[in-house]
Amino acid sequence: MNKELQQSVTAQLANKRIVILGIGITGLSCARFLHRYKISFAVNDSRAMPISPGDFKHQFADNTLVLGHWDQALIAQADVLIVSPGIDIAESEIDKAISKHCDVIGDIELFCRLSDTPILAVTGSNGKSTVVSMLHYVGNDLGYCVQLGGNIGLPVLDQIDKVQADFIVLELSSFQLETVKSMKALAATVLNLSDDHLDRHKTLANYGAIKQSIYQNCTYAIFNCNDLATQPNAIYAQSSHLSFGIDPAQSGDFGLATVHDESYLMYGEQALCALAQLPLQGIHNALNYLAVLALGKSAGWDLNAMLASLMAFKGLAHRCEVIESNDGIRWVNDSKATNVGATLAAIEGLSPTLKGNKLILIAGGDGKGADFSPLSQALTQQVDYLITLGKDGRAIASLRADQQADKTTHVDSLSAAVALARTQAHLGDMVLLSPACASLDMFANYVERGVVFIKSVLMQKEGN
Incomplete structure (x- = not known):
């Protein structure tokens, strides 16, 4: 164990009442760190069962775990509140419980x-x-x-x-x-x-x-x-x-x-x-x-x-990832494009590479309250066929000019979107999955969405 780090942790955190909010990936790493350096803490999560209480007790001995609600009394007593990124401390149940003397931080801090x-x-x-x-x-x-x-x-x-x-x-x-x-x-x-x-x-x-x-x-x-x-x-x-x-x-x-x-x-x-x-x-x-x-x-x-x-870096999965389909169509998985700016960047970045071929865009999902209007010009001028799906798919489709209605279709599933795209695409055309939306209305996360897209492309190719 790093003795200098141990001294620093002890100096800053010993004898403080520490509460970790959230026991997901970040919260667990905070708990492991504090336990490793023998600093006592409590964990509070509003979810009913993000971790088994038995597993928590086995890993973290005598430290406290409170699940199923925000424990305002526990939060109010905290000298240090370590907040997981997914938790909004402005939420009233949390905000009104935090003492004005409490040090509210995250794992990065x-x-x-x-x-x-x-x-x-x-x-x-x-x-x-x-x-x-x-x-x-x-x-x-x-x-x-x-x-x-x-x-x-x-x-x-x-x-x-x-x-x-x-x-x-x-x-x-x-x-x-x-x-x-x-x-x-x-x-x-x-x-x-x-x-x-x-x-x-x-x-x-x-x-x-x-x-x-x-x-x-x-x-x-x-x-x-x-x-x-x-x-x-x-x-x-x-x-x-x-x-x-x-x-x-x-x-x-x-x-x-x-x-x-x-x-x-x-x-x-x-x-x-x-x-x-x-x-x-x-x-x-x-x-x-x-x-x-x-x-x-x-x-x-x-x-x-x-x-x-x-020159040797080949890029990330689900970020403008080219699928090796060998059917002459350029299938691109940009499932990680969970907001308008990401999709706009993909369209504007990839369009110049088409050299006269068509761009078919698959978009839609949960827009999280975003304004889709910045996509309007790109959808009208650079997208040849638009396929939408999900909670906010129709809102995206509405940005297209009226005369493009025959080249805009809303579907119920990603596999249906891929099937339709295949009927519209010819050699050299690009089919781009770049949703401009989060995935949680239809998938566990953007990774699952990307995997389903890839599987749909490859399975439908094998079926042809």
Whole structure:
């Protein structure tokens, strides 16, 4: 056990009344961490049976577990409240019980208070998982010891007492950022901003402010110059600013430019790599590459070595993932596109690669109260046939122009959507599953939705 970490944990948490809210993946990792360092705690979850009480007692001995409701008396007594990201502390039963002296934190905040590992922090509405996975891959490929955590991979408190890393790459959701106060990232970025989670955050302005908090006390603030909502507010003026975007770059920034009739990644006026040579296609992925290069450059990583490494990174499952169907149709699984911005990025990023072939889009699900109107122009001008499904599918279909009604169909299942798409697609056409919605009205999660899509594509092909 790390003695220095033990001393720090004891100094900060010993003799405190600690309550963990939620016993999902994050809550369990918090419980394991506290138990490992002999810190007493209680757990409260409003669900009836997220964990077996017997299993909890076996793992965590004499610590307290309360299930089935929010225990306001327990919450009111807490000196430290460690909140899982999926729990909204503004919920009245929780909010009115929290003492004004209570320290409300999450696992990321606790990690930041206890660890001095340099942090490369990434948030945004879309592309986070791709960017952090690239960054993690490249850093380790260059010979650094780089951990990956946050909203992806192993929870941070399960990694904190492992071998000292050179860097940790954190993917941070708005839910996680709500309880982060002490992070001093080496480099931080907001990749983009679009409507998402407004059922919890209420307004886009509030959501944007939460995302911007990632810049607090960072050394390098890296923003998307084509999305003004990502540009650090004046309160974050202490950081050095770098940018990336689709336009030619200023000296010291990253962008795109045409060189000998080809689009290139650029660092200032230095041409780095032709987009056509990169494994992941589309303008949205070009921006992801630029963000990775800017973050890595801030960490002192060599640009040429990063470019060589990026050539071997093949992308993430369920994120613009090409299905090897061998039927001449380009089936693309973008099930991870759970909001409007992600789908818009996929359409606008992939359309230029079609070269005259059709784009057939499958979209719909639970929109979580999002405004779908930003999709209107892309649906009208770039989508040749639209297939919708799920709770909000018809709301998406309504954005299409009236004269396109004969090229818009609502179906009851994803397998039916795939079957219909097959009748509309010809050699060279693309069928894109990019729902712009969460999956929970029809599936357990976006992964299950993506798996069903892949199976439907492959099974129907075998049946033909």
